[in-house]
Amino acid sequence: MDAFRLNWLTAGDAARSIRDGAISSEQLVEACLARVREVEDRIQAWQFLDPEHALNQARARDQDRREGRAVGPLQGVPVGVKDIIDTMxxxxxxxxxxxxxxxxxDDATVVAILRAAGAVIMGKTVTTECATYTPGKTRNPHNPEHTPGGSSSGSAAAVAAGMVPLALGSQTNGSVIRPAAYCGVYGFKPTHGLISRHxxxxLSRTLDHMGMFARTLDDIALGCEVLVEGDAHDPDTLMRARIPFREIATEEPPLPPLIAFVKTPLWERTDEDTREAFAELTDALGDRVVEVDLPDIVLxxxxxxxxxxxxEMAAALVDEYDRGRERLSESLRAQLERGRRVTAFDYQTARARIPLLNDGFAELFERCDAILTPAVAGTAPKGLTSTGDPxxxxxxxxxxxxxxxxxxxxxxxGLPLGVQLVGQRHHDxxxxxxxxxxVTQITGGEPQDG
Structure with a gap:
């Protein structure tokens, strides 16, 4: 196997090759580190990366295999971890x-699960300030003059650039889907509470989600299969039977899916490129797509x-505001100050609307399998002072x-333009x-980078 190309292996293929003895984890991690040395000065995806520590983890994974110890589904595979996720x-x-x-x-629950699955924690990827709007140093791998999106900037860029096959992110607004769209990779934000946030x-118990980036849907399904489990430390997770994500994701649908094309009330914000691309996309889907207007409740x-x-941010970051507000960005400081002024009535009223919104989608999902909608208004904006519109x-x-x-x-x-597909809660x-x-209908097969 060509060592120069090892960094472009998918997570699933890499894990199989390591389990079969075709390659070692050390070889794979060294190939990924070589790619980092090649492109990191231009992309700046990593907040913390100790090459020797990554290689030591890989050598330990290789020793596990040599000595006959149990190997996991991500055995020896390097994974990037967003720098808001605890690593001991x-x-x-x-x-x-x-x-x-x-x-x-201590490790965050997701990191502990990754280690138990045999993964190598490659390093910590760049996040925006407290996972909000003020950009970090990361640049778009397709054109470094453009934003990679945020807040999971480094994770999306590292995967897109071939530095790791899989990376973790989080989303409180658009922090997984937007950078995935801008960087041209697969991004997935599961149902709220499906993956532990301990x-x-x-930032917001009501809105915080874990998520992930990969270059194939197979790797997204693999990541979900590894990470989805209940956690007593996160009260929004559920103890549930194992979900066979990879098996279900690769099944042929019993009937050709019917997709609801939803422009949303924000359609006028889209670029002309986006409107033209979605017109071509929906034309290609023919009678398997139907345009649907959302009820007024979503306005x-x-x-x-x-x-x-x-x-919820104002409450979660109260210490940061009280002790160091002058060292926070103007944007974050303004958010926290607005949050402190929200009344209990307005907050509780807003939260009470969420079940009503979901009830409003129930009838749509009885007819349609998923919602097709823009991920972003257009391609990644030029400049590094904003991470784009979420x-x-x-x-x-x-x-x-x-x-x-x-x-x-x-x-x-020439920059990527992501398509967002949305599903019913708990039907991930x-x-x-x-x-x-x-993807198969549009491309004839799943596109892969590299």
Whole structure:
């Protein structure tokens, strides 16, 4: 196997090759580190990366295999971890100078699960400030003059650039779907509460989701299969039977899916490229897509989301504001100050609307398998002072619905243009199956980078 290309292996293929003895984890990690050395100066995806520590983990995984110990589904595979997710052996600084040098005593639940599955924790990927709007140093791998999106900037860029096959992110508004769309990779935000957030920087219990990035849907399904489990430390997770994500995601649908094309009330924000691309996409789907207008109840989703997010952020980051407000960005400081002014009545009223919104989608999902909608208004904006508009993700995050970004389209400028596919709550594996069908219909097969 060509060692120069090892860094472009999918997570699933890499794990199989390591289990079969075709390659070693050390070889794979060294190939990924070589790619980091090649492109990191231009992309700047990593907040913390100790090559020797990554290689030592890989050597330990190889020794496990040689000595006949049990190997996991991600045995020896390097994974990037967003720098708001606690790692006991690496700093977790949350994108803020207020947490500089912070090294947690324990792993976040998702990190502990990854280690148990045999993964190598490659390093910590760049996040925006406290996973909000102020950008970090990361640049778009397709054109470094453009934003990679946020807040999971480094994770999306590292996967897109071939530095790791899989990376973790989080989403409170559009922080997985948007960077996946801008960087041209698969991004997945599961149903709210499906993956534990214990040991992850808390912004909003109501809205925080874990998520992931990969270059194939197979790897997204693999990541879900590994990470989805109940956690007593996260009260929004559920103890449930194992979900066979990979099996379901690769099944042929019993009937050709019917897709609801939803422009949303934000359609006028889209670029001409986006409108033209979606016209071609829906034409290609023919009678398997139907345009659907959303009920009026969704019109105030942006304001509901903002009320909940900023109120809960103000409570979650009270110490940071009280001790170091002058060292926070103007943007974050303004969010926290608005959040402190939200009344209990407005907050509780906003939260009470979420079940009503989900009830409003119940009839649609009785007829349709998924919702097709823009992930972003257009391709990644030029400049590094903003991470782009997250509003095309807001409604689905507010409702806690699973969503995927699929790298199916391209703008006239040659940059990726993601397609968002949204599913019914707790039907995540079915959404991945529908996503696979859609990709196959449009491309004739699943595109892979590299």
């Amino acid at each position: 052996d690496m700093p977790t600084e949350d994108g803020t100078v207020l947490h500089a040098g912070r090294t947690p005593a 040991g992850v920087l808390k 105030d989703a942006l304001e509901l989301h903002r009320t909940i997010m900023e109120a 509003s095309f993700c807001t409604l689905w995050t507010l409702c806690g619905m699973p969503a995927a970004s699929l790298p199916l389209l391209q703008g006239a400028n 594996a079915r959404l991945l199956r529908t996503a696979r069908w859609l």
